[in-house]
Amino acid sequence: MTTETTEVEELVDSAAHDDHHDEEHLDHPTPKQYWLIALALAVLTGIEIAVPSIDALDGPVGVSLLFILGGIKFGMVVALFMHLKFEKPLYKMLFLVGLAGALAMFIVVLLTFQAI
Amino acid sequence: MTDAAIEAAQGGHEEHHDVKPVRKTAMWVFLGSEFVFFGAMIATFLLYRNTTNGGPGTELFDIPFTSASSFVLLMSSLTMVLAHNAFENKDMRQTRVWLIATALLGSTFLAGQIFEFTEFIHQGLTLPTSPFGSSFYMLTGFHGIHVAVGVMLLSAMAILSFSGRLYDDRGLNVELIGLYWHFVDIIWIVIFTVVYLMQA
Numbered sequence: 001m002t003t004e005t006t007e008v009e010e011l012v013d014s015a016a017h018d019d020h021h022d023e024e025h026l027d028h029p030t031p032k033q034y035w036l037i038a039l040a041l042a043v044l045t046g047i048e049i050a051v052p053s054i055d056a057l058d059g060p061v062g063v064s065l066l067f068i069l070g071g072i073k074f075g076m077v078v079a080l081f082m083h084l085k086f087e088k089p090l091y092k093m094l095f096l097v098g099l100a101g102a103l104a105m106f107i108v109v110l111l112t113f114q115a116i
Numbered sequence: 117m118t119d120a121a122i123e124a125a126q127g128g129h130e131e132h133h134d135v136k137p138v139r140k141t142a143m144w145v146f147l148g149s150e151f152v153f154f155g156a157m158i159a160t161f162l163l164y165r166n167t168t169n170g171g172p173g174t175e176l177f178d179i180p181f182t183s184a185s186s187f188v189l190l191m192s193s194l195t196m197v198l199a200h201n202a203f204e205n206k207d208m209r210q211t212r213v214w215l216i217a218t219a220l221l222g223s224t225f226l227a228g229q230i231f232e233f234t235e236f237i238h239q240g241l242t243l244p245t246s247p248f249g250s251s252f253y254m255l256t257g258f259h260g261i262h263v264a265v266g267v268m269l270l271s272a273m274a275i276l277s278f279s280g281r282l283y284d285d286r287g288l289n290v291e292l293i294g295l296y297w298h299f300v301d302i303i304w305i306v307i308f309t310v311v312y313l314m315q316a
Binding site for chain 1: 140141144145147148149150151152154155156158159160162163179180183186187190191193194196197198201204294295298299301302305306308309310313314316
């Protein structure tokens with residue numbers, strides 16, 4: 001019991017120390033920068049909305065462009081609004097493992113039903 | 117639960133134990149698992165997007181209207197991060213303002229989704245109409261439920277802030293709810309692109 005308690009204490013203290021270390025990373029964007037990021041997201045959304053109505057971008061080119069624009073927006077929100085860019089590797093790993101799991105299952109489902 | 121964990125949960129030995137990183141880790145684990153959940157639903161929608169059983173399909177989508185809803189939800193991420201920023205700077209008034217703004221924007225998105233669903237039902241697309249209808253309502257409906265939960269959490273935070281009970285070191289704090297809210301936003305970025313724009 002004593003050994004177990006000590007291990008738990010060490011784990012919690014270690015995590016707390018890491019977090020205090022993280023809190024020293026005060027290089028998060030400023031409110032003004034958050035507004036600029038939101039403006040960029042709005043512009044990207046505007047371009048996304050325009051893509052389906054442009055005949056020249058019909059088909060795979062348009063779909064690829066939508067994927068790229070959606071990916072950029074996704075990345076910006078995750079990195080800058082969720083602060084994952086400034087977080088410790090553990091959180092990045094947890095996020096990426098979930099994302100990779102979803103993508104893997106997504107592809108397996110579509111392949112299983114011969115949808116791609 | 118061990119004695120140390122109980123003490124940590126009760127706030128004992130605060131000078132040594134900080135459960136904040138543990139809760140934050142739990143939130144990231146939760147969000148990671150949610151990816152798999154939504155990934156399955158998006159894959160299901162893509163499988164059945166053309167299986168309409170002769171009923172209405174993607175031609176029902178009103179892209180300008182959904183674009184406006186998407187913009188509202190995107191901007192709610194801005195107000196959420198501003199609330200978090202104000203909370204970090206211990207500016208409780210600004211925190212409250214941005215939390216309420218985020219809850220209102222989330223409510224606006226939900227109102228738009230209810231309107232959209234009502235329109236679709238009037239035009240003959242219901243949950244049992246076709247596999248397309250089932251997969252569409254399940255995906256967007258579950259996302260809507262996530263938004264509704266987020267609005268409730270944000271509202272609770274705003275109410276707690278009035279009585280000075282908005283803490284950083286216990287319960288669901290502004291940062292953790294912010295992570296949840298941004299997650300709901302990024303899922304909608306994917307849904308909007310894959311479900312709406314790519315079918316347009």
